[in-house]
Amino acid sequence: MTSSRDSDSLQADVLVIGGGPAGTWAAWQAARDGATVVLADKGYVGTSGATAPSGTGVWYVEPEAVARENALAAREALGGHLADRDWGHRVLDQTYINLQRVADWGYPFPVDEHGVQRRTSLQGPDYMKLMRRVVRQVGVKVLDHSPALELLTDGDGAVVGARGLSRLGAARDWTVRAKAVVIATGGCAFLSKALGCNVLTGDGHLMAAETGAEFSGMEFSNAYGLGPAHSSVTKSAFYRWATFRYADGSVIDGAGSKHGRSVIAKHLQAGTPVYALLDLANEEERRFARGAQPNFFLPFDRIGVDPFTQQFQVTLRLEGTVRGTGGLRIVDERCATTVPGLFAAGDAATRELICGAFTGGGSHNAAWATSSGTWAGAGAAAFAKTAGALAHTRPVRRDDRAGLDGPRVLDSTGLIAAVQREVFPYDRNLFRDPATLRDSLVRLDGYWEHLRGAGSATDRLRAREAAAMVATARWMYRSALARDESRGMHKRTDRPATDPSQRHHVLSGGLDAVWTRPHRSAAHEQPFLAEAA
Ligand SMILES: Cc1cc2nc3c(=O)[nH]c(=O)nc-3n(C[C@H](O)[C@H](O)[C@H](O)COP(=O)(O)OP(=O)(O)OC[C@H]3O[C@@H](n4cnc5c(N)ncnc54)[C@H](O)[C@@H]3O)c2cc1C
Secondary structure (H helix, E strand, O other), X not given: OEEOOOOOEEEEEEEEEOOOHHHHHHHHHHHHOOOOEEEEOOOOOOOOOOOOOOEEEOOOOOOOHHHHHHHHXXXXXXXXOOOXXXXXXXXXXXXXXXXXXXXXXXXXXXEOOOOOEOOOEEEHHHHHHHHHHHHHHOOOEEEOOOOEEEEEEEOOOOEEEEEEEEOOOOOEEEEEEEEEEEEOOOOEOOOOOOOOOOOOEOHHHHHHHHOOOOEEOOOOOOEEEEEEOOOOOOOOHHHHHOEEEOOOOOEOOOOOOOOOHHHHHHHHHOOOOEEEEOOOOOXXXXXXXXXXXXXXHHHHHHHOOXXXXXOEEEEEEEEEOOOOOOEEOOOOOOOEOOOOOEEEOHHHEOOHHHHOOOXXXXXXXXXXXXXXXXXXXXXXXXXXXXXXXXXXXXXXXXXXXXXXXXXXEOOHHHHHHHHHHHHOOXXXXXXXXXXXXXXXXXXXXXXXXXXXXXXXXXXXXXXXXXXXXXXXXXXXXXHHHHOOOOEOOEEEOOEOOOOHHHOOEEEXXXXXXXXXXXXXXXXXXXXXXXXXX
């Protein structure tokens, strides 16, 4: 890696944008494969993103044929039969390898009564602190508090780096010329205040779309996390022990964490407060829960509530594509996108390949982040090797950019609030119908037109975040219109059933003109796993 005269201008073989689990695994793998690597994050690598403040269950299954087949079959129907079992096997294999590495690096997995490590869960703070250490050990240059704002492309349309801001000390611009770039910027949760999601505004989606990248599954973007109304902690696994109640303590019929979320949403939509009480947990489960996910209990301890014996008010917070499954379209096993030199990993990429239309309990996301990160890092390093010595000197083309440096000052705060009014309400995004989707799209398209040619000299990052949220909402809702059925988390009130003829992906893309088209892969020609067994 070389530094030019300008200290904020760097060169590397591979630039990784985003330093959550996907980005750190990508950076580690690329460096191990001999690439020089820069890793740039909007926040501080090790504490930023959805995993870092949380604890994640991991889709970790011993390499035993029956256990693996069961693990795949268990989620096929839930995911609307869109997942691809070959990708499922690959992710289970890679996750197994990577968690062995994590153990070798010293992660303190708990041990069961037979002395065997339990590797089905990772504590975010410990895991991400470890990942920060290992990427630095293999020579990755880490740029903290350095959000990327735009990608650089050459005359052939290949991605050759990025530009961004350094917010450490006096704000400065940075440029990294690279031979390949990995987008690992996480999903888009529209600044809903869900835990760890304050940095997840779809920036990578917008940057990639500006270079022509495509998306897949953006209709599966309406994950809502269940959590206490007074806190941002949307860890929902322990709500399997909950009964949901009215203020007077009477139980709400049909309300549940897994299958009764719609009932909860309908009550909240009608303005009826909903309470939860984790009274179905036995003594052993209560003890286990405190040890397994201590951060789940912090908001309760703070206000002196015992969630096992005292009911507390809950809400559903939009997590968008973070625990949805849509994202950048992956076209090969190295996690390449449709744009040369651009790779995608983690929540920024589509997870339909392993989850289909629904992530359910969530452990697939963590497995996907580590696996896709590894493959994208390897793919980017291999691509960089073919790029040639002169790649860093090829002239850079300026593409179509939104919300960055136009003459008109953008009211980013107002724009963000306006987008949130379109994507937060349950009766727009959780329960969808064509008239409401079109109604939102009229306004969202108008916001897009408004921000074209605008910029913000004072807060360019906020302007880009606002633009990314508008763009993401448009891909989401156009895809939701194109999927004329209900499947997985995508619920159309006018089409409550799943239509077997729509067992395909919905691809999308475009900036001024957003397009969608169906895409059927070989996996969709196969019978369902349960039928095949
Ligand atoms: C409350 C909660 C609980 C969850 N529980 C589970 C679970 O139990 N099991 C599971 O499998 N999954 C779970 N998930 C999902 C899981 O956390 C994510 O799938 C995982 O974090 C994805 O990793 P990532 O690296 O793709 O994204 P993230 O971890 O979100 O990291 C993205 C990184 O990109 C950076 N970034 C964003 N924009 C830019 C930019 N412009 N420039 C530079 N950097 C940028 C961010 O700062 C961040 O560090 C949970 C999510 C939430 C919100």
